[in-house]
Amino acid sequence: xxxxxxxxxxxxxxxxxxxxxxxxxxxxxxxxxxxxxxxxxxxxxxxxxxxxxxxxxxxxxxxxxxxxxxxxxxxxxxxxxxxxxxxxxxxxxxxxxxxxxxxxxxxxxxxxxxxxxxxxxxxxxxxxxxxxxxxxxxxxxxxxxxxxxxxxxxxxxxxxxxxxxxxxxxxxxxxxxxxxxxxxxxxxxxxxxxxxxxxxxxxxxxxxxxxxxxxxxxxxxxxxxxxxxxxxxxxxxxxxxxxxxxxxxxxxxxxxxxxxxxxxxxxxxxxxxxxxxxxxxxxxxxxxxxxxxxxxxxxxxxxxxxxxxxxxxxxxxxxxxxxxxxxxxxxxxxxxxxxxxxxxxxxxxxxxxxxxxxxxxxxxxxxxxxxxxxxxxxxxxxxxxxxxxxxxxxxxxxxxxxxxxxxxxxxxxxxxxxxxxxxxxxxxxxxxxxxxxxxxxxxxxxxxxxxxxxxxxxxxxxxxxxxxxxxxxxxxxxxxxxxxxxxxxxxxxxxxxxxxxxxxxxxxxxxxxxxxxxxxxxxxxx
Amino acid sequence: xxxxxxxxxxxxxxxxxxxxxxxxxxxxxxxxxxxxxxxxxxxxxxxxxxxxxxxxxxxxxxxxxxxxxxxxxxxxxxxxxxxxxxxxxxxxxxxxxxxxxxxxxxxxxxxxxx
Numbered sequence: 001x002x003x004x005x006x007x008x009x010x011x012x013x014x015x016x017x018x019x020x021x022x023x024x025x026x027x028x029x030x031x032x033x034x035x036x037x038x039x040x041x042x043x044x045x046x047x048x049x050x051x052x053x054x055x056x057x058x059x060x061x062x063x064x065x066x067x068x069x070x071x072x073x074x075x076x077x078x079x080x081x082x083x084x085x086x087x088x089x090x091x092x093x094x095x096x097x098x099x100x101x102x103x104x105x106x107x108x109x110x111x112x113x114x115x116x117x118x119x120x121x122x123x124x125x126x127x128x129x130x131x132x133x134x135x136x137x138x139x140x141x142x143x144x145x146x147x148x149x150x151x152x153x154x155x156x157x158x159x160x161x162x163x164x165x166x167x168x169x170x171x172x173x174x175x176x177x178x179x180x181x182x183x184x185x186x187x188x189x190x191x192x193x194x195x196x197x198x199x200x201x202x203x204x205x206x207x208x209x210x211x212x213x214x215x216x217x218x219x220x221x222x223x224x225x226x227x228x229x230x231x232x233x234x235x236x237x238x239x240x241x242x243x244x245x246x247x248x249x250x251x252x253x254x255x256x257x258x259x260x261x262x263x264x265x266x267x268x269x270x271x272x273x274x275x276x277x278x279x280x281x282x283x284x285x286x287x288x289x290x291x292x293x294x295x296x297x298x299x300x301x302x303x304x305x306x307x308x309x310x311x312x313x314x315x316x317x318x319x320x321x322x323x324x325x326x327x328x329x330x331x332x333x334x335x336x337x338x339x340x341x342x343x344x345x346x347x348x349x350x351x352x353x354x355x356x357x358x359x360x361x362x363x364x365x366x367x368x369x370x371x372x373x374x375x376x377x378x379x380x381x382x383x384x385x386x387x388x389x390x391x392x393x394x395x396x397x398x399x400x401x402x403x404x405x406x407x408x409x410x411x412x413x414x415x416x417x418x419x420x421x422x423x424x425x426x427x428x429x430x431x432x433x434x435x436x437x438x439x440x441x442x443x444x445x446x447x448x449x450x451x452x453x454x455x456x457x458x459x460x461x462x463x464x465x466x467x468x469x470x471x472x473x474x475x476x477x478x479x480x481x482x483x484x485x486x487x488x489x490x491x492x493x494x495x496x497x498x499x500x501x502x503x504x505x506x507x508x509x510x511x512x513x514x515x516x517x518x519x520x521x522x523x524x525x526x
Numbered sequence: 527x528x529x530x531x532x533x534x535x536x537x538x539x540x541x542x543x544x545x546x547x548x549x550x551x552x553x554x555x556x557x558x559x560x561x562x563x564x565x566x567x568x569x570x571x572x573x574x575x576x577x578x579x580x581x582x583x584x585x586x587x588x589x590x591x592x593x594x595x596x597x598x599x600x601x602x603x604x605x606x607x608x609x610x611x612x613x614x615x616x617x618x619x620x621x622x623x624x625x626x627x628x629x630x631x632x633x634x635x636x637x638x639x640x
Contacts, residue, residue: 025606025629044537046544046624046635055542057595057634058624157606157629169605231561231603244566244581244601252566252599259632260569260597280540331631336605 021066021299025157026059031295039287050283054276054302056266060259061157061328063266066303067310068321133217137181141172145337148172148329155329169336176340177224185217185357220352220364228345239342239375247338251331258327262320271309279305346370350384358442358452361389362403376414383407388437397465399437406433425479427492433471439500440465472497488514531616534589535623538638542624548591548639555615556583556626561604563626570596570637584615589639596637602628 022028033049042048056063144167147153156166231237266272279302286298310317352364366384373379386403388394410429441464443454457464477492490512497505534552535544546552556563565582568575571590576582581601602608608628614621624633 026627029627044622045540046537046542047622051540051542055635058542059630060632060634061630237562237603240562240603241564241581244564245579248566248581248601249579252601255632256567256569256597256599259599260595260634263597263632263634264595277540328632331599332606335601335631339603339605 021296021303024062024065026062027053027299030059031292031299034283034287035290035292035295037287038290039284041284050280050287053299054280054283057263060263060324063306064259064262064321064324064328067266067307068318068325133183133185135181135183137179139176140178140180141175144172144175145333148333151326151329154325155332157332169332172333173336173340177227179222181220181222183217183219216355218352218354220350222348222350224346224348226345226347236342240338243338243342247341248331248334251327251334255327255331258320259324262317262324265313265317265320266306266310269309275302275305275309345372354386358444360394360440360442363387363389378412380410380412381408391437394440394463397438397440397463399440399465402436404433404435404437406431408432423481427475427477427479429475429477431471431473431475435468435470435500438465438468441501466501467503469498469503471499490514531619533614533616533619533621535614535621535637541636543636543638544623545638545640546589549588551586551588553615554585554623555613556600557611557613559611560607560609561602563600563602563608563610565598566601567599568597570594589637591639593636593638595634597634598632600626600631600633602631604628
């Protein structure tokens with residue numbers, strides 16, 4: 001295996017040294033402009049494509065790519081893979097989806113954690129069976145973002161996405177809109193089935209214990225169907241401007257320092273001024289032909305000679321170029337993440353396959369709309385249906401495929417933050433569930449439904465169900481986010497006119513704990 | 527009547543650099559073309575020009591004597607597709623200095639104070 005990895009590494013490291021110069025957007029843009037101008041001087045010179053293309057300060061990224069030989073540089077960075085990951089967000093759904101056994105959320109949120117989150121919740125809302133559910137939820141963009149952030153692959157710009165060894169911003173943006181989650185029922189983890197080894201009438205009886213491994217409560221996937229970002233609106237621009245310092249201070253500072261050092265060093269080389277003057281004339285002459293191949297050949301010559309001017313300290317400048325490429329990648333990623341995190345109207349489709357203990361398997365389909373109303377206020381709307389996966393198997397209970405339909409609304413109001421509790425969010429939510437088919441429980445003496453005791457059932461009964469009734473509930477919730485902890489603690493009080501199984505009004509209190517691994521990964525980067 | 531304040535920077539031939547009167551104040555502003563652009567970081571003659579915790583569309587400073595590099599890091603609402611420009615502003619006069627492109631957020635050029 002080691003030999004295979006070593007051979008692969010050598011093969012990658014031996015790949016062609018220089019990418020086509022037109023693959024770098026700065027070079028391509030200015031080659032186009034140079035051919036269009038025919039090499040004639042443009043005034044001011046700072047807008048002259050011949051001058052610009054020979055100015056490392058105007059296209060430091062592409063110069064760094066050329067100097068560093070980006071492919072080789074980024075493959076060598078594999079050694080750094082195990083380090084660190086990314087920043088955090090406050091508006092994401094970490095727990096199981098609303099409607100799942102054990103959830104403390106009346107309304108599902110749209111966004112998910114960027115890398116990974118874990119939520120533990122106790123206290124069912126609409127269901128009579130309490131669940132202890134732990135949900136692991138991740139965003140598909142998490143891993144490729146981490147690869148960029150840790151200099152394993154560069155972020156590719158525009159047409160540079162053709163490079164096999166970079167991660168495109170548009171692809172990351174697409175993946176950022178897809179998340180998947182798995183919920184585990186921790187109460188089932190503790191269940192064990194004991195089966196008598198052989199019949200005996202004694203007081204002490206030997207048994208064989210069999211663990212119940214079917215502890216996946218639900219799996220879910222979420223795709224953002226619509227994400228409306230009005231980048232020209234005043235509200236968007238104000239929010240963007242306000243969040244730039246927090247979101248980008250570090251990456252912008254790094255870029256200023258690292259790209260600045262690269263620029264200083266390449267332009268202070270002894271032969272730099274001579275190189276610039278010589279190749280400016282040659283480039284203009286090539287552009288006069290308006291022949292693209294001649295212009296590209298002239299630029300290739302210029303860049304080759306540019307490398308030659310670095311001969312005195314080539315290795316050091318090459319290392320600076322590699323560092324600059326990494327700084328650019330982190331900057332672009334932070335910029336995209338900032339833009340994606342700004343309040344936008346998002347419509348999300350959620351699919352969940354719910355496998356609660358002692359109940360038939362159901363499928364949830366839900367539309368979620370996140371609508372920012374003001375900087376601190378957000379409205380979330382849900383509409384969804386729950387379907388029995390196999391209604392025929394429980395037809396004796398009088399069920400149809402449609403189990404229930406739900407609509408819900410939630411108003412989130414940020415209350416600011418204090419030193420102890422961190423950011424506080426107050427939430428009011430309302431929920432209506434139209435119960436089309438009765439809720440069904442499977443009766444299995446060897447695998448009982450947690451928290452439910454059956455009395456007086458026929459020994460042959462395998463399915464029980466109750467009368468249907470619509471559910472109306474309201475919830476008030478306060479979510480604490482202790483500073484720098486990555487933990488969110490929602491505490492809520494819910495009133496429901498009934499639950500799926502119990503035809504009585506109830507007050508319930510719920511508490512949950514969410515751990516956002518984005519914050520943990522961010523801590524590694526400090 | 528307000529006297530016209532002509533721009534002070536003059537382009538240096540065949541370079542992206544500019545020269546101007548040393549110790550004179552100048553104001554540089556960003557102008558949006560595709561999306562919006564702001565300056566997140568700026569360094570000139572060893573000084574940071576963007577106050578911590580802000581991103582700005584205007585920089586004001588005095589031209590330092592001799593050749594000094596102005597380094598900028600810009601942020602764009604249109605990400606790597608964003609386009610804007612940096613201008614010298616001396617109302618009612620104004621002049622183009624350099625273009626700003628989202629794929630090259632770091633820009634550096636020299637200002638020579640004479």
